[in-house]
Amino acid sequence: MANTALVVDDSTSMRQMVSFTLRDSGFEVIEAGNGEEALKNVAGKDVKVVVTDLNMPVMDGMTLIRRLRADAKFKFTPILMLTTESQDSKKQEGRAAGATGWIVKPFNPEQLMQVINKVVR
Amino acid sequence: MKVDMRQFLESFFDEASEHIENMEAALLQLESTPDDTELLNTIFRAAHSIKGASSTFGVHGVGEFTHVLESLLDRMRDGEIQVTSETTEVLLASVDVLSGLLSAARDGTAEPTNTAEVVARLEEINGGKSSHASGDDDQPAEAAAEPSSGVYDVLFRPSSHFFHLGLDPLLLLRDLEECGTVSEMKLDWSQLPSIAEMDPESSYLAWTLTLQSDRDESELQDVFMFVDDETTVEFNKPEPPAAEEPVADEQEETTAIAKADGKAPAAKASGTLQRESVRVNGERLDSMINQIGELVIGISMVEQEWAEISGGTDSAAIVQLSKIVRDLQEQSLSLRMVPVAATFQKMARIVRDLSNRLGKKINFEVSGEETELDKTVVDQIGDPLIHMIRNSVDHGIETPEKRVAAGKPAEGHISVRAYHQGGNIFIELKDDGKGMDLDRIRQKAIDRGIVHKDDKLSQQEICELVFHAGLSTAEQVTDVSGRGVGMDVVRRNIEELKGSVTLNSQPGIGTTVTVRLPLTLAILDGLLISLGSEVYVIPLLSVVESFRPRKNEVKRLANNMDVVQVRGEVVPILHLHSILNITEAQSDPCQGLLVIVEDHDTKFALLVDDLIGQQQAVIKNLEANFRKVNGIAGATILGDGRVALILDIVSLKSLTR
Numbered sequence: 001m002a003n004t005a006l007v008v009d010d011s012t013s014m015r016q017m018v019s020f021t022l023r024d025s026g027f028e029v030i031e032a033g034n035g036e037e038a039l040k041n042v043a044g045k046d047v048k049v050v051v052t053d054l055n056m057p058v059m060d061g062m063t064l065i066r067r068l069r070a071d072a073k074f075k076f077t078p079i080l081m082l083t084t085e086s087q088d089s090k091k092q093e094g095r096a097a098g099a100t101g102w103i104v105k106p107f108n109p110e111q112l113m114q115v116i117n118k119v120v121r
Numbered sequence: 122m123k124v125d126m127r128q129f130l131e132s133f134f135d136e137a138s139e140h141i142e143n144m145e146a147a148l149l150q151l152e153s154t155p156d157d158t159e160l161l162n163t164i165f166r167a168a169h170s171i172k173g174a175s176s177t178f179g180v181h182g183v184g185e186f187t188h189v190l191e192s193l194l195d196r197m198r199d200g201e202i203q204v205t206s207e208t209t210e211v212l213l214a215s216v217d218v219l220s221g222l223l224s225a226a227r228d229g230t231a232e233p234t235n236t237a238e239v240v241a242r243l244e245e246i247n248g249g250k251s252s253h254a255s256g257d258d259d260q261p262a263e264a265a266a267e268p269s270s271g272v273y274d275v276l277f278r279p280s281s282h283f284f285h286l287g288l289d290p291l292l293l294l295r296d297l298e299e300c301g302t303v304s305e306m307k308l309d310w311s312q313l314p315s316i317a318e319m320d321p322e323s324s325y326l327a328w329t330l331t332l333q334s335d336r337d338e339s340e341l342q343d344v345f346m347f348v349d350d351e352t353t354v355e356f357n358k359p360e361p362p363a364a365e366e367p368v369a370d371e372q373e374e375t376t377a378i379a380k381a382d383g384k385a386p387a388a389k390a391s392g393t394l395q396r397e398s399v400r401v402n403g404e405r406l407d408s409m410i411n412q413i414g415e416l417v418i419g420i421s422m423v424e425q426e427w428a429e430i431s432g433g434t435d436s437a438a439i440v441q442l443s444k445i446v447r448d449l450q451e452q453s454l455s456l457r458m459v460p461v462a463a464t465f466q467k468m469a470r471i472v473r474d475l476s477n478r479l480g481k482k483i484n485f486e487v488s489g490e491e492t493e494l495d496k497t498v499v500d501q502i503g504d505p506l507i508h509m510i511r512n513s514v515d516h517g518i519e520t521p522e523k524r525v526a527a528g529k530p531a532e533g534h535i536s537v538r539a540y541h542q543g544g545n546i547f548i549e550l551k552d553d554g555k556g557m558d559l560d561r562i563r564q565k566a567i568d569r570g571i572v573h574k575d576d577k578l579s580q581q582e583i584c585e586l587v588f589h590a591g592l593s594t595a596e597q598v599t600d601v602s603g604r605g606v607g608m609d610v611v612r613r614n615i616e617e618l619k620g621s622v623t624l625n626s627q628p629g630i631g632t633t634v635t636v637r638l639p640l641t642l643a644i645l646d647g648l649l650i651s652l653g654s655e656v657y658v659i660p661l662l663s664v665v666e667s668f669r670p671r672k673n674e675v676k677r678l679a680n681n682m683d684v685v686q687v688r689g690e691v692v693p694i695l696h697l698h699s700i701l702n703i704t705e706a707q708s709d710p711c712q713g714l715l716v717i718v719e720d721h722d723t724k725f726a727l728l729v730d731d732l733i734g735q736q737q738a739v740i741k742n743l744e745a746n747f748r749k750v751n752g753i754a755g756a757t758i759l760g761d762g763r764v765a766l767i768l769d770i771v772s773l774k775s776l777t778r
Contacts, residue, residue, distance in 0.1 A: 011133075011136055011170045012132045012135075013129045013132035013133035013178065014173065014174050014177065016129050017129045017178075020128075055165075055166050055169050056166075057166070075284075075285065075322070076287055077287050078287035079287050082173070084172065084173055095349060098285060098286060098287070099286070099287075100288055100347055101346070105172075105176065106173065106176030106177040106184065107177060108126075118292070118344075118347065119287065119292070121295075
């Protein structure tokens with residue numbers, strides 16, 4: 001069975017790019033446009049890695065990370081957040097919420113997979 | 122891995138324009154409610170999304186610009202910089218620049234010329250504070266600058282909650298192994314508590330190892346880039362390194378990490394691309410809608426032929442097919458429908474810019490912006506609407522002083538509203554300004570010989586004089602009436618869209634302009650009538666009623682004009698057959714039928730032989746295939762394959778005068 005990744009971003013183009021890259025590397029991908037949708041779409045599924053944007057409507061990435069970590073199923077799942085370079089405080093906040101690491105925007109598919117390979121094998 | 126980023130560009134551009142629209146709308150709102158932090162968040166989020174995606178997809182000019190914009194927005198969001206009219210002004214200018222940069226990247230149009238100027242203004246407001254992120258302290262430990270490499274003694278002690286961050290010590294150790302040769306790895310379990318005290322989800326272990334690698338220390342530190350602050354990672358050099366080549370210190374993004382991953386990427390995309398919207402060339406869409414229109418005609422022909430062959434029994438297959446075709450047509454037409462919101466937003470922007478410039482206070486209210494119209498109609502109605510809103514701001518709404526003097530609130534009110542009614546879309550533009558000077562307009566019209574000085578005109582009729590070319594192009598009228606320049610053009614544009622415009626103004630109270638537009642230009646509900654052996658289509662929207670008059674209801678006036686009395690109202694009769702040169706048609710109203718039609722509140726009766734029925738007509742443009750014919754709006758193809766002309770009520774009306 002292929003590894004499944006959860007990709008959460010309110011930007012369709014970013015989500016498409018991340019999902020495409022992951023699928024290209026053999027992942028199955030569950031997509032969501034915000035945290036709430038992510039929680040809904042991922043319910044009952046086994047996920048190997050989560051990649052989430054931080055700024056999103058309805059439920060932002062930070063809340064999503066906290067909610068996922070509170071769920072026994074996602075206690076040890078690597079969660080990567082998409083950030084921009086000016087958001088050092090966000091990285092700290094993300095870490096406190098339980099994020100595993102981050103991917104700095106802008107990034108290309110190669111860089112994305114390098115980071116993902118750091119946390120999931 | 123080679124992924125072609127261009128495949129995501131279309132989505133990116135669509136998204137970016139949407140974000141820009143949202144930014145603009147929120148900015149305009151922010152002006153009246155500067156304390157609304159949610160609006161600032163919306164604006165920030167939009168800028169942030171554009172920034173992240175534009176750099177990723179290689180649209181760098183946009184990325185750099187948004188970066189500057191975002192820095193300012195971030196500080197505004199934190200309350201460090203207040204929302205003032207100046208900031209809003211600059212932010213709106215930024216929205217324009219952004220929009221220009223995006224179309225430059227998308228369509229190859231010229232880049233906006235004022236980019237540098239706007240950047241300078243943004244940075245000025247931002248207090249000259251460097252908009253660039255201060256140094257990257259992403260590395261958990263300080264990256265040693267030593268360019269040398271060699272043998273390291275490594276200590277790695279994960280924090281107790283390491284697992285709860287989704288981290289795995291084993292993965293990191295393996296990564297390290299890929300960086301060189303690991304020897305003498307030792308597990309330190311000295312911190313391990315007794316079984317009774319042990320939390321299986323905590324980490325108690327540490328590792329020491331010797332690593333021989335030709336990478337420099339900062340590269341090795343990169344392996345541990347995600348560990349938390351409580352985790353210990355130490356690289357110690359036990360002895361001076363052997364002579365070796367220094368490795369260039371690459372200043373890459375923190376994402377550029379150990380390049381040891383030799384995994385070959387999957388050759389082909391394994392999943393399908395999910396799309397929420399697709400951009401389609403308008404011509405292709407039109408051509409498809411046209412073909413579906415032909416299909417509708419085709420199925421009508423089949424139905425008719427079947428009816429003849431079968432003598433009236435239904436064919437289940439044809440009924441089914443016919444339903445599918447008609448659904449298909451409905452759906453295809455809906456593809457062209459877009460909301461009027463974007464146009465309304467442009468109007469909001471103009472009200473804002475213009476009122477600022479003129480020193481007026483205006484509260485602009487929009488409703489029904491989700492109302493959908495044919496894209497062609499939306500595209501073409503933009504200019505007339507903007508023209509009218511300019512008129513309202515410029516000439517309609519008075520200065521605050523004058524308003525107060527007239528006993529009105531200092532702030533003027535303009536509202537624009539779109540709504541559906543009876544198969545039409547109405548757009549209503551209302552202001553509470555000073556209204557039009559009816560006496561002056563009337564006088565001008567008399568001077569120009571448009572009306573006679575003895576003509577009795579209703580207030581409504583005087584208002585509508587401004588649509589008259591002779592009046593509205595006159596420069597003086599602008600000064601006198603405050604309205605009018607180009608109103609004839611506005612009306613013509615709207616009528617070209619098969620719509621109409623009415624205007625009502627009350628001196629001192631305000632002006633209301635109502636534009637009626639058809640939902641779509643491609644199709645209309647028609648009333649089929651026969652005239653001799655010919656069939657014509659009358660747009661059902663114009664039809665009021667039809668009846669056969671009695672002898673005493675029809676009168677011939679001195680000027681040879683026939684009229685009919687309908688419930689006390691006198692309505693002129695138009696002998697369609699003589700206009701259209703049809704000889705064998707009925708010429709006596711009492712033997713044929715009169716169809717009363719209406720345009721701009723003027724009614725007239727069309728004399729026809731008989732009514733055939735109602736039908737949706739797919740409009741074929743006559744001009745495109747032949748030439749413009751007075752009185753004819755276009756042609757359509759009937760179920761039996763015959764061509765029927767569609768009557769143009771607006772231009773027929775002129776024949777009654």
